[in-house]
Amino acid sequence: MNVEYINPFLRATVNVLSMMAFVTPVAGQPFVKKDKAAKGDISGVIGLTGASKGVVVFSLTTAAAVKIVNSMLSEKYQGLVPEVSDAIGELTNMISGDARRELAGKGLKFEAGLPSIVKGPGHVIECITKGPTIAIPFNIDGLEFVVETSFE
DSSP: OOHHHHHHHHHHHHHHHHHHHOOOOEEOOOEEEOSSBOSSSEEEEEEEEESSOEEEEEEEOHHHHHHHHHHHHTOOOOSSOHHHHHHHHHHHHHHHHHHHHHHHHTTOOEEEOOOEEEESTTOBOOOOOSSOEEEEEEEETTEEEEEEEEEO
16 A cells, blocks of 8 residues: 555544534544444445546544534534435545545546445445555543545
8 A cells, every 4th residue: 555645544534623513633543444334323425437447435433423513513412323424425525525636736636426324333445456555543531433545
C-alpha cells in the first residue's frame, strides 16, 4: 500500500470534521486491518475508480456518529436515526472528495461512486480490492472511529 494514497485520507478526515462538524479528531497510528468486521456501528462506504480501484470506509461507533452529527447540525439526535445515517453518508462523500482533490494534484485521478451506509454492531465490509486494508484510527473526546482505505 502506497503511503501516498493514505495520508490524503488522514488529512481529509481532520479537515472535513474540523470545518463541517467543529470537532478536532486526533489520528492514531495507521494499521493493516486483519479482518473484515467494521470497527463501528455505522459505516459510510464509497468505491473509487481511476488511477487504481479502491474503497474508502468511514466507520464509527454510535456515540461518535451522534456526537459528530449533532455538532455538525446543531441537533440533539439520539441513536442511528435516518438523519444521522444521511449525515454520515455525506461526511464520507466529503472526506473522499477532499482526499481525491489532493491526490489529483499529484496526478492520481479518482472518480467516486455514491456513498452507501451499512449499520449494525459487528457488520462486515468486504472490499473487492486485492490490496490490504489500512485503517486510520481517530479519537474525539474519547470516542473512536476509523477511516479505512484499500487500493489495488
